[in-house]
Amino acid sequence: MTSFSDLHMxxxxxxxxxxxxxxxxxxxxxxxxxxxxxxxxxxxxxxDYSSFPQLCVKASNRKFRFWFMSIFYSIICFLGLVGNxxxxxxxxxxxRLKTMTDVYLLNLSxxxxxxxxxxxxxTANSVAKWVLGIFVxxxxxxxxxxxxxxxxFLLSFISVDRYFAISKAVSAHRHRSRAMFLSKVSSVIxxxxxxxxxxxxxxxTNINNNTCTPYSSSSDPLRVSLQASQIVWAFFLPLLVMSxxxxxxxxxxxxxxxxxxxxxxxxxLAVVAVxxxxxxxxxxxxxxxxxxxxxxxxKDCDYENRLLYATDVTQCVAFLRCCLNPFVYAFVGVKxxxxxxxxxxxFGCMSQERFFRYTCGRRRSSGNTDTETTTxxxx
Numbered sequence: 001m002t003s004f005s006d007l008h009m010x011x012x013x014x015x016x017x018x019x020x021x022x023x024x025x026x027x028x029x030x031x032x033x034x035x036x037x038x039x040x041x042x043x044x045x046x047x048d049y050s051s052f053p054q055l056c057v058k059a060s061n062r063k064f065r066f067w068f069m070s071i072f073y074s075i076i077c078f079l080g081l082v083g084n085x086x087x088x089x090x091x092x093x094x095x096r097l098k099t100m101t102d103v104y105l106l107n108l109s110x111x112x113x114x115x116x117x118x119x120x121x122x123t124a125n126s127v128a129k130w131v132l133g134i135f136v137x138x139x140x141x142x143x144x145x146x147x148x149x150x151x152x153f154l155l156s157f158i159s160v161d162r163y164f165a166i167s168k169a170v171s172a173h174r175h176r177s178r179a180m181f182l183s184k185v186s187s188v189i190x191x192x193x194x195x196x197x198x199x200x201x202x203x204x205t206n207i208n209n210n211t212c213t214p215y216s217s218s219s220d221p222l223r224v225s226l227q228a229s230q231i232v233w234a235f236f237l238p239l240l241v242m243s244x245x246x247x248x249x250x251x252x253x254x255x256x257x258x259x260x261x262x263x264x265x266x267x268x269l270a271v272v273a274v275x276x277x278x279x280x281x282x283x284x285x286x287x288x289x290x291x292x293x294x295x296x297x298x299k300d301c302d303y304e305n306r307l308l309y310a311t312d313v314t315q316c317v318a319f320l321r322c323c324l325n326p327f328v329y330a331f332v333g334v335k336x337x338x339x340x341x342x343x344x345x346x347f348g349c350m351s352q353e354r355f356f357r358y359t360c361g362r363r364r365s366s367g368n369t370d371t372e373t374t375t376x377x378x379x
Contacts, residue, residue, distance in 0.1 A: 056301035061308045066127045072316045073123045079323035080116030084109040086340060087326045093346075094339050100161040100183035105329055107187045108154045112322035115147040119319070126312075129210035137212035141201040149194035151321070152234040155275065156241040157186060158329065163245035167252045197233065200226055220293070227290040235283045239275075246272055267332055274321070274328050282318035285310045 087109040090096070097103055121140045124130070130137060161183075164172040172179075204214040204222060215223045246268050253261045289307060298304050330336050341358055344350040 056304055058305060058308065061305055061312075062127070064309065065312060068312065069123050069126050069316065073119045073319070076316070076319050076323055077116050077119040080112055080119070083323050083326035083331075084113040084116065086343075087330045088113070090330075090336065090339050090343050093343055096335075096339060097180070099165075100179050101158055101165075103180065103183035103187055104154050104158045104161065107190070108151055108158070108325060108329065111147045111151040111154060112325055114143055115151065115319075115322045118144045118147070125212045130207055130212045132212075134207060137207055138202055138205045140212065141205045141214065142198050145198035145201045146191070146194045149197045149234055150190055151325070152238045153190045153194065154187075155325075156238045157190065159242045159245035163248055167245075167248045197229070224290055224294045227286055227293070231283055231287055231290070235279055239279075242272060242275065270332075271328055274324055278318050278321045278324065282311075282314035285314045 088106065091102065091106045091109075097106065118140050121132070121136070122144070124132075125140075175182075200222075201214055205212065206214070206216075208216055214226065250265055250268060253265055285307070289311060292298055292307070298307075331340065338359055341350065341355055345352065345355040
């Protein structure tokens with residue numbers, strides 16, 4: 001018992017001595033070496049962050065899209081649905097498919113109607129996360145591209161038909177019996193070609209960063225090829241065709257002595273002006289955006305945000321075409337306006353007195369104008 005107590009006391013003394021000895025050594029080391037074990041990196045060198053990519057903040061653009069696209073897409077969608085439905089109902093109710101232009105206008109209204117139906121999905125995709133799944137995503141982009149290409153091609157074919165009907169009236173009258181058949185066949189070909197041009201949207205469209213898009217990033221090489229083909233086939237080609245046809249038509253009308261000549265020329269100028277005002281700004285911005293994408297994108301955040309603003313605004317202006325086409329190509333015609341008013345009267349949307357007030361005393365065009373130029377070029 002005594003020996004165990006002595007041993008315990010001896011161990012305690014040794015432990016105390018060891019602790020005191022270690023503290024002395026630590027004090028001596030502190031006096032001799034004041035360098036810290038871990039150096040202060042903030043004092044020895046500065047980190048260069050210039051090589052690291054900086055995230056471009058687009059909060060202001062998202063706020064702008066939220067109110068701008070929501071308002072304008074809703075207006076365009078409503079006007080596009082109403083206008084194109086009236087055109088379709090008038091054509092089908094009165095069975096007035098008598099010329100090639102009538103067939104093309106009916107198909108144009110169907111294309112613009114399909115396009116207007118996609119606008120609510122475009123709004124949801126632009127201002128919020130995409131939550132409708134991959135199938136709706138692919139369907140929306142495909143329908144948009146099919147309706148977009150078909151409407152551009154149909155506008156070109158309308159100008160070609162007007163060119164033959166007015167500038168080449170003799171040859172057009174000679175082949176008049178085959179005109180309806182050719183118009184139906186060409187309309188089917190237009191829809192098939194538009195569907196072929198929309199295959200990339202069917203293939204590559206996916207949900208990236210909660211957004212329905214065929215592109216993986218702003219510098220995706222696929223974006224360059226798709227945007228370049230859209231500019232060439234859906235803007236420059238229709239612009240060249242319409243420019244040639246309508247300039248020839250204006251030249252022919254200037255040589256004629258018809259009292260409807262000046263009014264027809266004004267309608268042609270309105271048709272070209274609407275096309276240029278709606279499509280030219282957007283395609284210029286799209287062309288510049290394609291060049292920037294081909295260069296690998298931009299690192300200037302302010303410049304990128306300005307480009308996004310320009311794209312959003314000009315795209316909304318371009319989308320106006322789906323609600324302006326019925327007024328420019330259909331409602332300007334005397335016969336079509338008369339049929340539209342009669343349709344509203346038959347459906348109970350207009351009284352008999354108001355219908356006669358709008359139609360009685362109105363000067364009707366000549367037979368040739370009614371059959372060939374009323375739909376597009378007569379006031």
